[in-house]
Amino acid sequence: MSDDLIVIGGGIHGVATAFEATRRGWRVRLIEQYPRLAQGTSSRSSKLIHGGLRYLEQGQWRLVRESLQARRRLLRLAPELVELTDFHIPVFADSRRGALTIRAGLSLYALLGGLHADNRFCRLPRRAWSRLDGLHTAGLEAVFRYRDGRTDDAALTRALMHAACDRGAQLQLGETVRQVHLHRDGVEVETDRAGYRAAAVVNATGPWIDQLLARVEPAQPLPAIERVAGTHIVVPGRLRRGIYYVEAPRDARAVFVMPWRGQVMIGTTERVHCGDPAAVAPTDQEIDYLRETGAHYFDTRHVDTQQIIDAFAGLRVLPRADDSPFGRPRDTRLLSDRATRPRLVSILGGKLTAHQVTAERV
Numbered sequence: 001m002s003d004d005l006i007v008i009g010g011g012i013h014g015v016a017t018a019f020e021a022t023r024r025g026w027r028v029r030l031i032e033q034y035p036r037l038a039q040g041t042s043s044r045s046s047k048l049i050h051g052g053l054r055y056l057e058q059g060q061w062r063l064v065r066e067s068l069q070a071r072r073r074l075l076r077l078a079p080e081l082v083e084l085t086d087f088h089i090p091v092f093a094d095s096r097r098g099a100l101t102i103r104a105g106l107s108l109y110a111l112l113g114g115l116h117a118d119n120r121f122c123r124l125p126r127r128a129w130s131r132l133d134g135l136h137t138a139g140l141e142a143v144f145r146y147r148d149g150r151t152d153d154a155a156l157t158r159a160l161m162h163a164a165c166d167r168g169a170q171l172q173l174g175e176t177v178r179q180v181h182l183h184r185d186g187v188e189v190e191t192d193r194a195g196y197r198a199a200a201v202v203n204a205t206g207p208w209i210d211q212l213l214a215r216v217e218p219a220q221p222l223p224a225i226e227r228v229a230g231t232h233i234v235v236p237g238r239l240r241r242g243i244y245y246v247e248a249p250r251d252a253r254a255v256f257v258m259p260w261r262g263q264v265m266i267g268t269t270e271r272v273h274c275g276d277p278a279a280v281a282p283t284d285q286e287i288d289y290l291r292e293t294g295a296h297y298f299d300t301r302h303v304d305t306q307q308i309i310d311a312f313a314g315l316r317v318l319p320r321a322d323d324s325p326f327g328r329p330r331d332t333r334l335l336s337d338r339a340t341r342p343r344l345v346s347i348l349g350g351k352l353t354a355h356q357v358t359a360e361r362v
Contacts, residue, residue, distance in 0.1 A: 002197035003029045003170075006189050007204055008177055008212060010034070011042035012153065013350045014204030015161045016359035022167035029170040029196060030161070031177060031189070033208075038157040040277070041206055042352070044314025046232065046256055046267055049074055049082050049149030049353045051113065053245070054254045056105050061112060063331055067353045068113040071149050074356070075118070081159060082151045084118060086242030090135060090297070091142040096252040099123075099142040106146055121146035133239045134299030150243070150258070153352055180216045182343045202362055203346035207277035207315040213346060220337060223348060224320040227277060231286040232267030234310040235294065237303040239264055248293045255293050257303065264303050266290045273315060282311040317349055332358050 007018045010032030021028045032039075051068035052060070074082045089106075091099045106121040113119035124143040129135065132143065165171055172191070180201060181188040187201045205212045207227045213220045243258040257266050269286045291305040300306070319333075332350045336342035350358050 001027075002186070002199070003027045004199050005029075006031065006187065006196055006198040006201045008180075008189070008201065009204035009206060009208070010037040010157075010161070010171075010173070011040055011204065011206050012038070012157045012160070012352055012355045013206070013347050013358055014202070015157050015164065016355040017202050017204055017347075017362050018169050019160050019164040019167070020356070020359040020362070022164045022169045027168070028164065029172065029198070030164070031172045031175050031191060031196075033174070033176045035174040037161055037173075038154040041314040041316060042157045043154035044230075044232070044312050045153045045352050046230075047150050047153050047258075047260070047265075048256070049151050051109060051148070051353070052351070053105060053109055053148075056108055060331070061108075063351075064109065065112040066357060067351060068109075068119070070354045070357050072113070072116065072118065074151075074353075075149060078156070078159070081156050082149050084147045085150050087146050087148050087245050088124075088132060088135075088242060089144045089146075089245045090132075090140055091144070093139040093141055095141075095247055097247070099144075102142070102144050106144060109146070118147055131241065133241050133244075134302030135244065136297055136299070145242075148243075149353075151352075177212060177215065180212070180344070182216065182218060182337060187343050200343050200345070203344065206347075206350075207280075207317055209317060209346055209348060211277075216337075216344065220344065223335065225317050225348070226320045227273045227280075227315045228318050229271050229273040229280050229313045229315055230268035231282040231290065231311065231313045232265055233282070233287055233290045233308055234260060234263050234265050235291075235303060235305050236307050236309065237264035237298075238262070239302065244297065246293065246297050248289065249296045250289065250292070255290070257294055257297065263309060264294070266294045266303075266305075273313075277315055280313045280315050282313045286313075287311055319348075332361075334361060 004026040007014045007030045018030045051064045110119040176192045179190040189196045239259040294305040333348040335346040337344040
């Protein structure tokens with residue numbers, strides 16, 4: 001018996017699509033090339049379920065509003081996996097974004113979030129600064145606190161797939177797709193182990209999107225994309241007051257310093273990655289950049305950037321452009337082989353926070 005839908009890719013967007021399809025009663029099969037789920041970007045993100053405060057600077061208000069709505073929904077549906085935590089934004093005399101700018105941004109953020117209690121923010125009194133996990137106070141002019149969500153991205157992916165399998169989804173791990181044939185009324189997917197038939201197929205391979213499209217017959221147009229790498233490092237330390245949202249001293253990019261499994265994670269960077277998506281890895285320059293950022297803001301008793309416990313890099317896919325990846329839109333695009341009754345839908349881009357929204361659109 002053939003499937004209704006074949007999903008290729010076991011990251012958060014592929015798994016969410018499989019779950020949404022099974023929720024509607026469809027027969028679904030998910031194929032993942034690695035022996036485990038979330039082996040790519042979905043285990044190498046910043047672990048945040050958030051609206052994307054920095055996207056307000058780029059005028060991406062619709063994306064922020066959609067993400068904040070998705071965050072509220074996830075907090076309600078998966079409280080054991082998604083939790084609210086305090087975020088702190090310190091403003092120094094030499095910060096590019098002053099206190100008035102931060103206050104205006106947080107006010108708009110709360111407005112786009114619907115003015116719920118979860119979106120309230122405050123300016124911390126000076127007497128509270130000494131309790132902020134060794135944050136340097138020389139030149140400190142203000143500290144704002146708001147709340148946003150965090151998760152274990154890989155655990156969230158696995159839990160969602162488990163729920164999809166409970167509804168009847170079939171999971172094929174460690175299986176590589178060799179060819180996808182689009183027929184008039186369906187598709188045939190050939191892997192290194194077997195062949196499968198379905199009414200349609202979803203390309204949720206993330207940074208492998210163009211490689212999979214190159215295996216489709218008849219040939220499909222390949223989008224002009226860039227794979228943008230983001231590196232995180234994990235160092236010794238303990239943050240008890242939540243997550244810190246700081247400006248990198250080199251270029252004023254937004255960087256998070258956050259607690260992670262009893263240690264401290266700092267990230268992320270953005271650089272164009274050329275070559276095999278599986279070969280992405282942190283560079284020495286990125287590690288130095290993140291170490292410098294952590295040391296610039298925190299006492300070594302709380303964040304010891306001299307010791308690197310772990311460093312990892314993930315990839316996001318963005319439309320190719322001439323400008324910096326930092327300022328490009330983060331909207332998710334869906335590509336299909338034809339305008340009506342598509343046999344193939346490819347997910348280009350996508351945010352961890354909005355995975356359910358993306359799956360519903362698919």
